[in-house]
Amino acid sequence: MKKVEINNYEELFEVLDRLNESIDWNTFYGERVMKAPFLVNNTLPDKLITEFVAAHSIRDAVEFGCGEGRNAIFLAKRGIDVVAIDSSDVAIRNAKDKAEGLDNVRFICSNFLTVDFEDRKYDLVIDSGMFHHLAPHRRLQYRELLKKILKEDGYFLLLCFSADEEGAEELDDLEFYTKRNTGVSFSEQRLRDFFDSDFEIISIEKRGQEMTEEYIDIPLLYGCVMKLK
């Protein structure tokens, strides 16, 4: 086995990634034991995204951590060109099956941080449920990537665990490592502190519990609408 050496920042980050290996997403999607709402209702988009698209003119979008593609497919069906990325090949295979016949959504199986966007810029980036699994040392790259691929005035929609819930403990960024958690929740202030440098924060609202034939709304989450400054 290759000896671990840290000669540059990426190698340092990779060591930290290995110390914080999180959920095995292929097992999650393959075995379907955990009945997460986004898995059980894997054809319904998030209400926040449906509302946003109804009110804005969006031509192209990127999704980080698209899972089985419920939001990406919704956007593509609305005529938006979509690049949707997930590191689980099981999820991407299922997403491609569901999207058969749609030619304006491209599913990529990859770590979103290593995708080559070829200097393209997009009207919208969405993330429903990935950011809260990301280790803190990767968040700065996440924010940099958002800035790089969003058009001027581009929008960013984020759904992530809210800390203002009983049982949803907010860990600080040191505890993420020492407690070896796979995910964290965020207070509204923490989200503002992190994104405020580059984004105008239009709204951060607690989501409710709702399911219709068109969408689901998942409680425990904050829905955030931001615009690149």
Ligand SMILES: C[S@@+](CC[C@H](N)C(=O)[O-])C[C@H]1O[C@@H](n2cnc3c(N)ncnc32)[C@H](O)[C@@H]1O
């Ligand atoms: C909670 S699931 C949400 C899936 C999907 N957004 C949905 O709501 O149906 C988080 C997803 O992020 C993906 N993921 C986690 N880390 C990733 C990374 N570094 N690059 C790409 N995808 C990642 C996982 O494979 C998983 O599908």
